[in-house]
Structure formats: structure tokens, C-alpha cells
Amino acid sequence: MKKVFAITLGILTAIGGFVDIGDLVANALIGSRYAFALAWVVPIGVLGICLYAEMCGRVAAISGRPVFDVIRERLGPRLALANLAASLLVTGLTLAAEIGGVALAMELATSVNYLLWVPLVGVLVWIVIWRVKFQHMETAFGLLGLFLVVFAVAWWKLGPHWGNVLHQVTHPALPPNEGLPTYLYYAIALFGAAMTPYEVFFFSSGAVEEHWRRNDLTVMRANVFVGFPLGGLLSLAIMGTAALVLFPLGVQVDSLGQVALPVVVALGKIGLAVVLVGIFAATFGAALETGLSVGYTAAQFFGWQWGKLVRPLNAARFHVFTLISLLGGVLLIMTTLDPIKVTEYSIVFSAVALPLTYLPILIVANDKDYVGDRVNGRIANALGMIYLVIVVAASAAAIPLMIATKAGQ
Amino acid sequence: MQTARLATKLAASGKATGQYLDVMLTEAENTAGAAEQTFAAVQPPTRTADRLRGQLLVVLGECDDVLSQLRIEVRRDNLAALDKVGSGLDPLNTQLTEFVTAHQA
Numbered sequence: 001m002k003k004v005f006a007i008t009l010g011i012l013t014a015i016g017g018f019v020d021i022g023d024l025v026a027n028a029l030i031g032s033r034y035a036f037a038l039a040w041v042v043p044i045g046v047l048g049i050c051l052y053a054e055m056c057g058r059v060a061a062i063s064g065r066p067v068f069d070v071i072r073e074r075l076g077p078r079l080a081l082a083n084l085a086a087s088l089l090v091t092g093l094t095l096a097a098e099i100g101g102v103a104l105a106m107e108l109a110t111s112v113n114y115l116l117w118v119p120l121v122g123v124l125v126w127i128v129i130w131r132v133k134f135q136h137m138e139t140a141f142g143l144l145g146l147f148l149v150v151f152a153v154a155w156w157k158l159g160p161h162w163g164n165v166l167h168q169v170t171h172p173a174l175p176p177n178e179g180l181p182t183y184l185y186y187a188i189a190l191f192g193a194a195m196t197p198y199e200v201f202f203f204s205s206g207a208v209e210e211h212w213r214r215n216d217l218t219v220m221r222a223n224v225f226v227g228f229p230l231g232g233l234l235s236l237a238i239m240g241t242a243a244l245v246l247f248p249l250g251v252q253v254d255s256l257g258q259v260a261l262p263v264v265v266a267l268g269k270i271g272l273a274v275v276l277v278g279i280f281a282a283t284f285g286a287a288l289e290t291g292l293s294v295g296y297t298a299a300q301f302f303g304w305q306w307g308k309l310v311r312p313l314n315a316a317r318f319h320v321f322t323l324i325s326l327l328g329g330v331l332l333i334m335t336t337l338d339p340i341k342v343t344e345y346s347i348v349f350s351a352v353a354l355p356l357t358y359l360p361i362l363i364v365a366n367d368k369d370y371v372g373d374r375v376n377g378r379i380a381n382a383l384g385m386i387y388l389v390i391v392v393a394a395s396a397a398a399i400p401l402m403i404a405t406k407a408g409q
Numbered sequence: 410m411q412t413a414r415l416a417t418k419l420a421a422s423g424k425a426t427g428q429y430l431d432v433m434l435t436e437a438e439n440t441a442g443a444a445e446q447t448f449a450a451v452q453p454p455t456r457t458a459d460r461l462r463g464q465l466l467v468v469l470g471e472c473d474d475v476l477s478q479l480r481i482e483v484r485r486d487n488l489a490a491l492d493k494v495g496s497g498l499d500p501l502n503t504q505l506t507e508f509v510t511a512h513q514a
Binding site: 107108109110111245249250251254255257258260261264265268269272 | 411412415416419422423424425426427428429431432433436440
């Protein structure tokens with residue numbers, strides 16, 4: 001039973017983390033605009049996050065310390081501070097986007113304006129972080145997040161010509177009236193959404209919260225190599241439904257309601273109910289993860305007591321910092337900034353921050369002082385280096401492409 | 410506009426709830442209204458641009474009217490009327506597509 005719970009951590013981070021508001025919006029938007037011409041980015045992102053999450057989980061399981069804590073010790077406070085600043089900026093923005101996503105899901109279910117839901121969502125997220133046990137939290141939202149499988153069911157129900165889909169995936173071609181810079185901009189956004197920095201920090205901190213040790217490595221790898229690919233398949237399903245229903249109509253996704261639209265076309269009211277529960281669970285779960293990640297990284301950098309297993313009184317600074325971040329996210333969305341736009345910018349800024357996150361992880365995962373004989377093998381290092389080249393290229397190109405394409409217009 | 414039309418078809422087949430349709434149609438109305446305001450606020454540089462602006466604003470205004478009517482019907486829970494009212498978007502969509510094609514670069 002304990003192993004089942006441990007694997008749920010992977011499922012939660014895959015669905016609440018991999019499929020969050022960023023993936024929902026990015027995949028639907030790209031499916032509606034490019035059909036399957038950017039589908040090749042999804043497996044690249046999945047492999048990358050699997051590779052680095054496995055390193056983080058291994059460092060946490062062997063050393064008994066979260067990866068951010070180790071990075072600070074191994075690379076010194078200056079580099080860790082740059083990592084912390086980038087992580088807090090991107091994760092804070094993502095937290096705001098997730099809160100907005102939960103509120104938008106509530107609006108679609110009730111037709112009550114999302115701005116009225118935002119403060120309530122903020123309070124609910126805080127209560128769950130404050131009161132609910134880590135394991136209960138991951139189990140509840142992990143299972144509810146599985147409702148997003150409805151995208152795969154809808155994709156199958158819409159009856160695509162699978163041979164044609166495979167051809168489009170393997171022979172990507174630019175649609176007419178689309179330029180290469182915009183195509184590359186969305187490729188980077190999709191990659192950034194898949195490899196969001198908070199996922200790896202949450203994963204390694206969660207491993208410490210669950211007291212993973214050397215003999216948990218097999219379970220950890222099962223989580224990573226089952227959970228994240230599941231998230232990747234759901235991402236493809238979201239893209240696939242948008243490509244089948246919205247792309248032929250020339251509809252460009254700019255709202256959460258449009259993300260759900262293909263499911264409603266395929267499965268009607270039942271599909272709508274299921275997809276709204278799934279979106280709620282995925283965004284709420286991701287709001288918990290991002291909220292906790294902000295607290296985890298700050299506490300681990302400054303050396304504060306942290307974690308949900310510690311009584312809040314003994315980890316007061318961790319909880320206060322998390323609460324302030326939540327408040328910031330709520331206030332940002334309450335300014336009436338469009339949560340979908342916040343999401344789009346958060347995933348592009350994620351891409352910019354990727355090297356600061358993943359280079360230190362690669363270094364630490366090769367340090368025998370922390371992982372003993374479990375340092376990276378040749379394959380992990382070779383793939384890790386290839387991914388570093390990709391993330392550096394994506395990071396360098398993200399902002400110029402954003403300016404050149406007016407954020408993908 | 411295509412989103413609104415698809416939503417009205419879903420209403421006709423009983424595939425979507427009133428709450429969901431309300432949000433979708435309100436968003437479509439807001440988007441169309443914003444587009445109309447944007448073009449209305451632009452100072453046309455020439456007489457030819459005056460004419461183009463006039464043509465476009467007429468179509469966008471008609472779209473806005475249909476979308477407003479759809480919003481009113483959905484909030485009155487009159488989902489059965491949505492498809493009929495929404496069919497008014499079809500010729501407007503054709504006009505807009507032709508306008509864009511004719512004046513593209």
C-alpha cells in the first residue's frame with residue numbers, strides 16, 4: 001500500500017504538475033493553430049523532465065536532502081541566489097496562473113464571474129496547504145486529476161484518421177499564413193510548459209517529505225517514467241482534440257472554455273462535467289505544488305525549517321512565505337489581468353529560466369559526496385548535456401522571439 | 410465568432426449546459442466588441458481607408474448585435490432559440506472572411 005501511495009506522487013506531479021494551466025492552454029492553443037505540426041515537442045519535453053526529475057529524486061533519496069538545498073551548498077549562495085530569483089519569479093507567476101485557472105473552471109461550471117472566485121480559491125489553497133496532510137493532498141488531487149483522461153476519450157470519439165495524424169506528427173509542416181518565428185516561439189512555449197522548473201523542485205522536496213531512501217529508488221523511477229509520460233500523453237490528447245475540432249474552423253484558443261470545447265463536442269454534458277472536474281483538479285493541484293514550491297525553495301535557500309510534516313509553529317517562516325506568495329498570486333489575478341495571458345507569459349519565462357534550474361541539477365547529480373555510487377551514468381550524462389544545449393538555445397531565443405512575434409501574434 | 414456559432418450548435422443538440430454557454434457567448438461578445446472598438450478608434454489615413462473602415466464597422470456591429478442577442482437568450486434560459494439566432498452569424502462570418510481575403514496585404 002505504501003508503494004501505491006509513493007507512485008501516486010508521480011501521478012500527481014505528472015497531472016497536477018505536467019498537465020497544469022500552462023499545458024492545458026499551450027497544447028490547446030497550438031493544436032488549434034498548428035494542428036499536429038508541433039506535436040514533436042511534447043515527447044522531447046517529456047523525456048527532458050523525466051531525465052532531470054529522476055536526477056532530483058535520486059539526489060533526494062540518497063542524500064535525504066532536497067535538490068535546492070544541495071545546490072546551495074555545492075555551488076555556493078551566489079549561483080543559488082540567481083537560481084532562487086529565477087525560480088521564484090517563474091513559479092510565482094505560474095502560481096497566479098493556476099489560481100486564475102481554478103477560478104475560470106469554477107466560472108465555466110457556474111457562470112459566476114471568475115474574479116469572484118479568485119479570493120475563495122486563494123483561501124482554499126491556503127487551507128489545504130496548512131491543514132491537509134501531504135499524502136492525502138497528493139492522493140486526492142492525483143486521482144481527481146485523472147479525470148483529464150476525458151481528453152483522450154474525446155480524441156478517440158472524434159474519430160480521427162490515425163494514419164493522417166501520424167503523418168502530420170512525423171512530417172510537421174507550417175500551415176499557410178504562419179511564419180517560422182511564430183512557429184519557433186510556440187515550440188519554445190510548449191517546451192517551457194513541459195519542463196517548468198517548479199516540477200523538479202516540488203518532486204525532490206516531496207521525496208524528502210515522504211522520507212524516500214536508497215531502497216525507494218525503484219519506486220521513484222516508476223513514478224517518473226510512468227507518471228510524466230502519462231502527463232505527456234494527456235498533453236497530446238489536448239492538442240489532438242483542438243486540432244480536430246478548432247483548427248478546421250480557424251478558431252484560435254484564448255480562453256479556458258475553448259480548451260474544453262472539443263470535449264463538449266465529442267461527449268456532451270457528461271464530458272463537460274468530467275473535463276471541468278479534471279481542469280479544476282489539475283489547476284488546484286498545481287496551485288498547491290507551485291505554492292509549496294515557492295515556500296520550499298525560499299526556505300531551503302535561507303536554511304529555514306520547512307515542510308508539511310513539521311508543525312506550522314516550527315516552520316513559521318516557510319508558511320508565512322508561502323502565504324505571502326499565495327496572496328501575491330491572488331492580487332495579481334484580481335487586477336483583472338487575463339489569466340490565460342499570465343499563463344502564456346509564465347511558460348515563456350519558464351523557458352528563459354531553464355538553464356538556471358537544470359545546469360545545477362546535472363552538476364549535483366554527478367557529485368559523489370551527495371549521491372555516492374549513484375552518480376549519473378554515461379547515458380544520463382550524455383542526454384543531460386544534449387538537453388542542456390537545448391534549454392540554453394530555447395532560453396536565449398525566447399525573449400527575442402517574443403518581441404519579434406509580439407508574443408506569438 | 411466561430412466559437413459562438415459552435416456553442417449555439419451545441420445548445421441545439423443539448424450537449425452543453427446553460428452556464429457554460431453563457432460564459433462562452435459572453436466572451437465572444439466581449440471579443441467582438443473589443444475588435445469593433447479597436448477599429449473604430451483608429452484614425453483612417455486616407456479616403457480609401459475611410460471606406461474600408463466603414464465597411465468593416467458595419468459587419469462588426471452586426472456581429473455584436475447577434476452576439477448580444479445570444480447572450481440575452483442564454484441568460485433567459487431560452488437555449489432552444491440559440492441555434493436560430495446564431496445562424497445569423499453564418500453570413501457575417503462569410504462576409505468577414507471575404508473582407509479579410511480581399512484586403513490581405
